[in-house]
């Protein structure tokens with residue numbers, strides 16, 4: 339390799355945030371010649387494209403994941419790179435929008451010549467980006483999209499998290515058997531594949547356990563007024579509301595419920611995982627529960643080590659997004675090493691053979707559908723914090 343060590347550290351630190359087609363590179367000196375857009379992958383080392391919601395309503399998802407991806411790549415570079423080459427990440431902001439996600443993936447493939455893709459968090463966006471990755475034969479690994487349809491897009495699409503048929507059942511079983519609830523209402527985001535799918539699996543599982551769904555209501559991402567839905571739930575005997583949405587709307591729904599005097603807890607899934615849930619929802623969420631990928635207080639030694647490194651580098655704790663972002667990057671780099679090449683087909687084949695990989699979120703083995711089997715945790719919200727309640731094995 340003709341890269342000086344210092345030189346390729348700069349390369350690795352390059353981050354590209356696309357805004358209306360203008361590509362802004364952050365965090366590095368001027369790019370050495372040969373690394374500019376359009377250069378072939380061969381001259382750039384291992385190039386990973388990350389498409390993420392760096393801004394917008396779900397900015398926490400993209401930002402936490404991107405920090406973790408960079409941490410994994412920095413560690414790999416500090417250890418000599420992968421296949422003796424530097425690893426570079428190019429991040430494009432999709433602003434939490436499906437059309438932007440599709441164009442970010444196209445650009446990462448056509449302009450940045452990435453060898454593989456990491457993304458997205460939101461299932462709807464992974465579906466949009468994944469269709470392009472599949473068509474173009476570039477392997478993609480989603481850190482945290484849980485809707486089953488994501489990896490069904492095709493054999494180039496992988497993930498490092500559990501899927502929603504499991505997650506929905508975990509919360510339904512907890513609600514029915516541990517909280518002993520008989521009736522629950524459901525409030526879903528009808529613009530969000532994740533929310534629609536998770537509401538369906540919760541509903542089926544809760545009913546199979548003899549529970550009753552009192553009422554189903556809907557909203558759309560970006561809504562700010564939830565008083566009609568909360569008032570409708572107030573007119574039923576629901577003992578909880580299942581809200582499998584993202585943190586911004588969930589926080590606002592909790593506040594509306596409190597303001598209108600509805601005293602039942604909310605139940606939810608991994609989409610709640612952001613510090614902003616608490617800044618938006620305040621104490622209105624006390625006594626609510628959600629399922630998630632990891633609990634800070636229940637992390638493994640490897641998980642704790644990552645959390646400490648993240649805190650040192652960024653001055654804040656990672657959420658489950660960061661944990662999974664790190665594992666997505668680590669699994670991908672491990673596959674490139676095993677493949678012995680950045681050839682997309684060979685990397686795809688190596689990803690499919692991932693077995694017993696020790697991640698910071700647990701052991702990762704890809705099943706034949708390119709999904710790993712992972713345990714889930716249930717967290718209880720108390721005093722503006724998520725506290726570990728239980729672990730559920732698949």
Ligand code: PHE
Pocket residue numbers: 399459460461462482483484485532608609610611658659
């Ligand atoms: N699982 C969510 C989805 O598929 C995304 C998410 C994962 C959000 C983890 C927060 C934490 O859309």
